[in-house]
Amino acid sequence: xxxxxxWTTLVRELAELLLPQRxxxxxxxxxxxxxxxxxxxxxxxxxxxxxxWAPVDTGRSACARCEVAPPSALVAxxxxxxxxxxxxxxxLEAKFRGIRALFEPLSLAAAEAVPLEWGVECVxxxxxxxxxxxxxxxxxxxxxxxxxxxxxxxxxxxxxxxRARRTRVQxxxxxxxxxxxxxxxxxxxxxxxxxxxxxxxSALLVDDVTTTGATLEAVSSALRAAGVRRVVALALAIxx
Numbered sequence: 001x002x003x004x005x006x007w008t009t010l011v012r013e014l015a016e017l018l019l020p021q022r023x024x025x026x027x028x029x030x031x032x033x034x035x036x037x038x039x040x041x042x043x044x045x046x047x048x049x050x051x052x053w054a055p056v057d058t059g060r061s062a063c064a065r066c067e068v069a070p071p072s073a074l075v076a077x078x079x080x081x082x083x084x085x086x087x088x089x090x091x092l093e094a095k096f097r098g099i100r101a102l103f104e105p106l107s108l109a110a111a112e113a114v115p116l117e118w119g120v121e122c123v124x125x126x127x128x129x130x131x132x133x134x135x136x137x138x139x140x141x142x143x144x145x146x147x148x149x150x151x152x153x154x155x156x157x158x159x160x161x162x163r164a165r166r167t168r169v170q171x172x173x174x175x176x177x178x179x180x181x182x183x184x185x186x187x188x189x190x191x192x193x194x195x196x197x198x199x200x201x202s203a204l205l206v207d208d209v210t211t212t213g214a215t216l217e218a219v220s221s222a223l224r225a226a227g228v229r230r231v232v233a234l235a236l237a238i239x240x
Contacts, residue, residue: 025040031101032102033090041109042085053078053079054240073223079236083239107206110236114152119202121154123204124160145206152204160222161219162189182214188225204233206233206234209238220233
């Protein structure tokens with residue numbers, strides 16, 4: 001009989017607490033990722049599209065796709081790192097090996113990529129299906145949102161949208177399949193904002209990795225339907 005998710009979570013938490021941690025970047029003991037080692041991760045910088053953050057030729061402010069794309073629910077997105085090398089390893093170990101201590105330094109670094117002019121009022125995690133959260137033992141989106149919200153000094157709002165159905169893993173799909181996979185997967189939370197809280201005018205949607213932006217776009221549409229007027233997005237890493 002396989003161990004229960006609760007037991008698995010308890011074992012993971014005890015391991016994180018009691019076992020010495022090695023930095024995923026330098027291998028030295030002390031932290032899962034030393035602050036001084038953040039600079040070793042591949043930064044998502046250089047010439048990039050101001051809307052989708054895809055690489056562009058020097059001197060251009062938008063990629064060819066965004067130059068002709070109609071307005072969308074998602075105004076713009078940013079990411080701190082390229083999904084490769086140490087950054088890729090760190091995110092995968094955090095997400096699939098349960099080394100949750102990696103989320104804090106990655107999230108705090110990502111928060112620095114948020115432009116001040118965005119003026120976001122809250123942080124919203126991409127909703128995780130309950131069955132997948134039970135399997136994993138934690139909600140990575142909620143963890144990332146908590147750290148980003150603390151860094152930006154804004155609240156986390158998980159009471160605006162929900163995942164209506166479980167979807168296939170996006171990493172195994174092409175661009176068109178990704179869009180179809182998440183179509184209608186996210187909806188406004190029934191009854192509106194919880195506790196009578198006002199719907200924010202602007203929200204920062206956060207996720208671990210973004211590629212085509214299909215998931216972020218789908219959640220943004222649900223947030224707009226919930227009454228949020230402006231949605232921008234942030235990912236720890238982008239897969240170019």
